[in-house]
Amino acid sequence: MKKIRIFFLNFTALAVILFLGSINTYAADPFITDILITNDAQNVLLYARLVNGFKSEMETAIFAGIPTVFTMRVEVYQERPLLWDKKISAKESKRTLKYDNLKKTFNIYYSGQSDPVVFPDLESAKKAMSDFNGIIAAPLSSLVKGGNYYVLVTIKMDKVKLPLRMEYVFFFVSFWDFETPWYRQNFSY
DSSP states (O other), X not given: OHHHHHHHHHHHHHHHHHHHHHHHXXXXXXXXXXXXXXXXXXXXEEEEEEESOOOHHHHHHHHTTOOEEEEEEEEEEEOOSSSOOEEEEEEEEEEEEEEETTTTEEEEXXXXXXXXXXXXXXXXXXXXXXXXXXXXXXXXXGSOTTOEEEEEEEEEEOOOOOSTTGGGTTGGXXXXXXXXXXXXXXXXX
């Protein structure tokens, strides 16, 4: 009887640990929040923030010099009631985080820019990597006044390719690969 009780307690403890672990894993999944669509004089602009984009193992690899690449895909569609929705534009925005071991700084390279933005610490670099501000989604000239539109947005962490079989040393890099679900934000022009 005592063995059955010990087995039951161990089984219950294991079930609780697995349940709490699955909740923690679910809570740590990356997602996009604070999506805002606005415009300037010429373009539709997107503002969004990635939450839980950095795993704890990533920091070790970043300090080892492994680059981290986030790619945001943005698609703009015009809603049409009787036909399929019309795709207005599709764009990608990449940013790459690299650690400079000599200068002890973090460099972020944005797509379309040759010079990096330099940050003194990892926390400020992670915040800059996660905040997508003023991303051009579509030119205003491609929209019709009074039309209903929506933006689909996702962020993907690109697969890291390591040289000289380093993937065996940094085996946890393969766990970095993620892609958020597509998020939809409606807007009118």
